[in-house]
Amino acid sequence: MDTASRTAIVTGGSRGIGRAVAVRLAAAGQDVAVVYSSNAKEADAAVGEIEAAGARGIALQADVADEDTIAGAFDTVEQRLGPIDVVVNAAGIMALQPIRELDLAQLDRQLRTNVRGTFVTAKEAARRIRPGGAFVAFSTSVTRLHLPAYGAYAATKGAVEALIPILAKEMGDRDVTVNAVAPGPTATELFFEGKSQQVIDRIAGLSPMNRLGTPEDVAELVAFLAGPGRWINGQIVFANGGAA
Template identity: 60%
Template sequence: MSTPTTDRVALVTGGSGGIGRVAAERLARDGFAVAVQYAGNKARAEETVAAITVAGGRALAVGGDIADESAMSAAFDAVESAFGGIDVVVNTAGIMILAPIATLDLADLDRMHRTNIRGTFVVSQQAARRVRPGGAIVNVSTSVVRTQLPGYGAYVASKAAVEGLTLILARELRGRDITVNAVAPGPTATPLFLDGKDDATIANFAKATPLERLGEPGDIAEVVSFLAGPARWVNGQVLYANGGLA
């Protein structure tokens, strides 16, 4: 069981659903005031805020395109105004479009580049400027960077870039007492992963891990909680949370 923090503030991008929502709710249970960032679905973000509030936590929803530096600057401003500062930024927002490299529509490549790379960069840039000493920045990669499944080329290219910028930012923040890490989930039962896959494909993914199941968003939220709180000696790392997937 985690030890609650006091007077700490977290901003979770993509916090209206999937891993982001569960991570936001977990951080709230850890004692953080939580800002739930959303791009287009305000209602879902407000549902997350309501769930946190009903459970006794503090939360607000903040909108904006993560790849738009002006929108993200305004979002960070709103969080600081509401809660007095920012200690943890968790960047779960991302998109995944699968196709062989030979046939991928380059417009889809550009979409993933804008959200997964530019968006992570913009949010990380704001976080680097604003996160208070003792804080943490957590980005999200994917275990497919290592497993290298066909059809994931463009997505993996975007997430490999996320890993690269994460590791460099950890070193650029020398002396600031801010950790910067990435979590790389394996197959996790979220709409992002399940969409477009038939039952047989999903079953094969579940069997691929020694634990013989898909991950749950809560499994990834546990790692986020660790990196956001007690893991002060873990820095500049990519943690693979995938049930032992090779």
């Protein structure tokens, strides 16, 4: 598929997997709006990488769980970059605690960003994406790997997985595909935070390739779903190097 003259929005696009996705879409010829929560410096750096890839880029601050600020961000994208073709909701937070020790305030934070944020972004995307476009959300391979301490995070992503096939059916008559990508352990700041090298090595060993994924590994899949992968719809697609 020729993805030139297309416009994409990537939430959580200032760092990690979201940033790699934004740059990869730009390399495919799509103009990209990076929606970020708080780190303006990183968002501006991401825009610099988008422009270096030959596309137009802008950075917009918004809370994905707030429908007014997300609607405003979508308005700005349409005004500055044009009609929206692709929305990738990569924004998310993760706090690890055993269920017996779970801080319910942390659970509420994750529910707000990971579940409500996905619904708010999906709702706006469903109203705006042009025919032939795509919506890509993020789940996690932990919903299948069942790693200790990931209970709250996996539960929020289970809700995302429930949303995807329903939204795909609702969007089918507009020729818009809806999928979620479920990365395995990936080398990002979010993953490394609070983990010892021993734990990192053990988790990397879950894959027969004996390594962590990279943000670029995941970005390749997102770019396919957001471009030529038109017959993949309503799916949760795992990108984890065979981790089990």
